[in-house]
Amino acid sequence: MLQIASKLSPRPAIERLLRPRSIAIVGASTTPRALGNTLLNVLQDAKYSGELYLVNPNYTEIQGRPCVPSIDDLPVGIDCAALAIPRTSVLETVRACVRRQVGSAIIFCSGFAEAGAEGRAEQEEIARIAREHNLILQGPNCIGMVNYVDNIPLTFDLRPSATVAEGEGIALISQSGAMTSVLCVSLAASDLKLSFSISVGNEVTTGVEDFLEYLLEDKYTRHIALVVELFRNPQKFLRLAARARELGKTIVLLHPGRSSAAAASAATHTGAMAGDFKVMATKVAHAGVVLVDTIEEFIDVLQFVRFCPSLPRGGTAMATESGAFKALTLDFCETIGLDLPPLSPETEAALRQALPPFIPPSNPLDITAQALIDPDLVRRSLIPMLADDKYGCVILGLILTDEVISSYKVPPVIAAYNAIKPTKPVVYAGLDEGAAIPRHYVEELRALGIPFYPSPERALRTVARLTKYAAQLDRLQAPPPAIRIPSSLPLTSGVMAEYQSKQVLNAIGIPVPPGALARTLEEAQSIAARIGFPAVLKAQAAKLAHKSDVGGVILNLADADALASGWKRLQNTIARALPDLKLDGVLVEKMGQRGAELIVGAQNDKNWGPVLLVGFGGVLAEALKDVRLLPPELSVEAVMDELYQLKSAALLRGFRGSPPLDVRAAAEIVCRLGALMRSTPSIREVDINPVIVYPQGQGAVALDALIVTDQPQS
Numbered sequence: 001m002l003q004i005a006s007k008l009s010p011r012p013a014i015e016r017l018l019r020p021r022s023i024a025i026v027g028a029s030t031t032p033r034a035l036g037n038t039l040l041n042v043l044q045d046a047k048y049s050g051e052l053y054l055v056n057p058n059y060t061e062i063q064g065r066p067c068v069p070s071i072d073d074l075p076v077g078i079d080c081a082a083l084a085i086p087r088t089s090v091l092e093t094v095r096a097c098v099r100r101q102v103g104s105a106i107i108f109c110s111g112f113a114e115a116g117a118e119g120r121a122e123q124e125e126i127a128r129i130a131r132e133h134n135l136i137l138q139g140p141n142c143i144g145m146v147n148y149v150d151n152i153p154l155t156f157d158l159r160p161s162a163t164v165a166e167g168e169g170i171a172l173i174s175q176s177g178a179m180t181s182v183l184c185v186s187l188a189a190s191d192l193k194l195s196f197s198i199s200v201g202n203e204v205t206t207g208v209e210d211f212l213e214y215l216l217e218d219k220y221t222r223h224i225a226l227v228v229e230l231f232r233n234p235q236k237f238l239r240l241a242a243r244a245r246e247l248g249k250t251i252v253l254l255h256p257g258r259s260s261a262a263a264a265s266a267a268t269h270t271g272a273m274a275g276d277f278k279v280m281a282t283k284v285a286h287a288g289v290v291l292v293d294t295i296e297e298f299i300d301v302l303q304f305v306r307f308c309p310s311l312p313r314g315g316t317a318m319a320t321e322s323g324a325f326k327a328l329t330l331d332f333c334e335t336i337g338l339d340l341p342p343l344s345p346e347t348e349a350a351l352r353q354a355l356p357p358f359i360p361p362s363n364p365l366d367i368t369a370q371a372l373i374d375p376d377l378v379r380r381s382l383i384p385m386l387a388d389d390k391y392g393c394v395i396l397g398l399i400l401t402d403e404v405i406s407s408y409k410v411p412p413v414i415a416a417y418n419a420i421k422p423t424k425p426v427v428y429a430g431l432d433e434g435a436a437i438p439r440h441y442v443e444e445l446r447a448l449g450i451p452f453y454p455s456p457e458r459a460l461r462t463v464a465r466l467t468k469y470a471a472q473l474d475r476l477q478a479p480p481p482a483i484r485i486p487s488s489l490p491l492t493s494g495v496m497a498e499y500q501s502k503q504v505l506n507a508i509g510i511p512v513p514p515g516a517l518a519r520t521l522e523e524a525q526s527i528a529a530r531i532g533f534p535a536v537l538k539a540q541a542a543k544l545a546h547k548s549d550v551g552g553v554i555l556n557l558a559d560a561d562a563l564a565s566g567w568k569r570l571q572n573t574i575a576r577a578l579p580d581l582k583l584d585g586v587l588v589e590k591m592g593q594r595g596a597e598l599i600v601g602a603q604n605d606k607n608w609g610p611v612l613l614v615g616f617g618g619v620l621a622e623a624l625k626d627v628r629l630l631p632p633e634l635s636v637e638a639v640m641d642e643l644y645q646l647k648s649a650a651l652l653r654g655f656r657g658s659p660p661l662d663v664r665a666a667a668e669i670v671c672r673l674g675a676l677m678r679s680t681p682s683i684r685e686v687d688i689n690p691v692i693v694y695p696q697g698q699g700a701v702a703l704d705a706l707i708v709t710d711q712p713q714s
Helices: 013-018 035-045 087-099 117-132 177-189 208-216 234-247 269-273 276-286 295-307 323-336 345-354 368-372 377-387 403-420 439-448 456-476 498-507 521-531 560-577 619-623 636-643 663-679
Strands: 022-026 051-055 065-068 080-083 104-107 136-138 144-147 152-155 169-174 194-199 221-227 251-254 289-292 315-320 391-398 426-430 515-518 535-540 553-557 585-590 596-605 609-616 627-630 683-693 700-702 705-709
Touching: 013 104, 013 136, 013 144, 013 208, 022 035, 035 152, 080 087, 087 104, 087 117, 117 136, 169 177, 169 208, 177 194, 177 221, 177 295, 194 208, 208 221, 208 234, 221 295, 234 276, 234 609, 251 295, 276 289, 276 456, 276 596, 276 609, 276 627, 289 295, 289 456, 295 456, 315 323, 315 377, 315 456, 323 456, 345 377, 368 377, 368 403, 377 391, 377 403, 391 403, 391 456, 403 426, 403 439, 426 456, 498 535, 498 585, 498 705, 515 521, 521 535, 521 560, 521 585, 535 560, 553 560, 560 585, 596 663, 609 636, 609 663, 627 636, 636 663, 663 683, 663 700
Parallel strands: 022 051, 022 080, 051 065, 080 104, 104 136, 169 194, 169 221, 221 251, 251 289, 315 391, 391 426
Antiparallel strands: 144 152, 144 194, 515 585, 535 553, 535 585, 596 609, 596 683, 609 627, 683 700, 683 705
């Protein structure tokens, strides 16, 4: 009869990896610093309490523990096998694990998909075997994992043990082994306790999304820290991000690859400007994920969400001890987009009562060095600022210098916080990074719920990031606009000509100029007589996406004679430029009034789903790339807010005497396009360029359009 490693009831497969009750080290060794030796020492030092088995044909015992020659000599049903073996032995070892009904395995070695075709083929075979037999695999090309809750280190990268209580841990999941090591050290230095750290490597069967799914339900894990270069299952990740919001658990993401170039072969302006990273960033932000740019910001944001009782909402107030730094703060906050609203009259009056006469109330507030002789000044300053509804966060930027000065500055802040018991975040930042502040002060501040940052710029940047994040979370509470899209739309396969694209836009309520397709001059004259002059002629064919480049657009035709002349000129020009092109006809439209040009587009990303693009059109779209990517579910008000964040937004509000534009009408076009993309997955890309926006109250109109569907024309 076969031995059974555990008689306990079945558990989720991934739990057998993350919380193994039995472990086999395959390739256990007596050689110091060898992987098999290090794994054994780390587990023994952690006093691993489960069943521990050693496998190596060269030994009968290691460190007093019995060692068997092969996996086939192990009991059936061991939870996890740690493979401390060369790449050439992995495939056969995985087959042996399957024969012995091992629940999971960690493959540490490299040389698989990242190393070329041969390694990729071997990795695919390993994955096939594992999936067929429900074997959970971590790696290859990883450094393992540490379960800090149960103190189970399955890694060769030595880690200090830490006790983590329910609801206070951060789970780190990283595709990079090196970054796993770096971040474990940095998180610990900021008093951030880990529940799990997991290096996923090549994700042969089990990836970021699988570990995230399990850890979101873990009672010890409060927040999730991710380092991801490529999401292998984006749609699952977005669903899990929504689940994280429901549970009140924050996901913080560091994603290398911001500089990735967009595909040069994109059919529309939208496709060319919506690069992979930008699409990912748009989708994860809308899903409620905090996307950061640097390792430093990664740690800083995690510190804030871990220790602060709430997120910063609205403006920020700051108190400091330097007039020069007050000016630097104003400069820096303008650069990072952090709002420092001026004091309200009530707050100003309250501060005048609280401050000495020589300290003028302002935001930022310079309390000078007076707090050294009047320690209660910090408390008296905080009360009015925290009471002001304009401020969702208060930052204290104080000079610490050394242990003696710190002993004057920090205890009054702690006392003030305990006396006030604020519900808004209060953040402590040392102005002089590197000052010798006693460690216990930092720990006391964080234990109270006051994040401590060694420099003011780090504190300000973190608050700026999380203020925007909180606003995004609030926006997610609003449902998408209720826009009905007809069940039957006049879609054709592949690239649709302008007149066909406008038929679709018209069907969903997006305004287009009055006009129709003409196949003869007589039809063109009839259409122009009906819609009125001046008129426009546009050559139409699916293969003629850029009509202007070949003389396919004739503008401002004042009357019937001009239209006849223009018709002839257009036909001759197209025939010379593209002699083999057969036109569907000529679109005859009413010449519209001039207005501001926007580009509105959409792309159905094969991984992330639909995303919208808005920005200034015409040459500005390509030259300046003054555009923003949006999810397709936003309300009209949210889209308006996005439009007002464009670099050239002053043109929308009215510039140098020009009237404000009808931004709401433009936003309604964007929302209707979003509804179309949500309801019609067969549409691959849409480009509406330009959308002409008229003065407030006069609307907006789609002047040109191109739709691309999934099935290309033959």
